Amino acid sequence: MSDDKICVAAIAGAFGVRGEVRLKSFTAEPEAMADYGPLSTEDGGATYSVTLTRPVKGGFAARLTGVATKEQADDLKGTRLYTDRDALPNLPDDEYYHADLIGLDVFDTGGVKLGAVRAVHDYGAGDMLEVFGPGLKTTVLIPFTNACVPTVDLAGGRVVADPPEGLFPDE
Structure with a gap:
């Protein structure tokens, strides 16, 4: 996967009998995926123009070109849909796309490597960085706040x- 493509939606399956799909959005403003x-x-291998038809439970019903x-x-169920990175808006200095954070090395304030970011999750109380690294048997979730993650150096x-x-062990 090229770094210039960002996943903005996934097809959760058919919606109705006339070729509409149910889309799950991965954008901050869910309806923006069509923009x-x-x-x-x-x-x-395939490109689709997206027309959102209405909100539905868990996402949006949408029409895709060529799907009738x-x-x-x-x-198409399970297919992830991507856009060019250049199509996304620029973010303020203290905001980041999840795709930019995944894979970054994580160091403590003393310079010791703790691991790398595997994923970014939001369980409703704010973003959490999922980190896995040396000496860890499972991943660790670090709150993605200024207090817990004071520096992001993309x-x-x-x-x-x-x-x-x-x-983390040995703290």
Whole structure:
């Protein structure tokens, strides 16, 4: 997967019998996924213009160009849809796209490597960085707040974390 593509939605299956799909949005403003131009599959093999028709439980019902039947919509279940990075808006200095954070090395304030960011989750109380690294049997979740993650250096490929005591072994 190229770094210039960002996943903005996934097809959760057919919606109805006339070729509509149910889309799950991965954008901050869920309906904005349709504003980023034609969306393509991960391999770039197919491109779809998206027209949102209505909100539904867990996402939106939408029409995709070239999808006219329930069977065609069913065949796309699980397909992730991507847009060009350039289509996304620029963010303020203290905000980041999840895709930019995944893979960054995580160091403590003393310069010791704690691991790398595997994922970013939001369980309703704010973003959490999922970190896995040396000496860990499972991943660790670090609150993505200024207090726990004072430095994000995208150019340097790292974040500096000051995690709550006891999250990592040998603290």
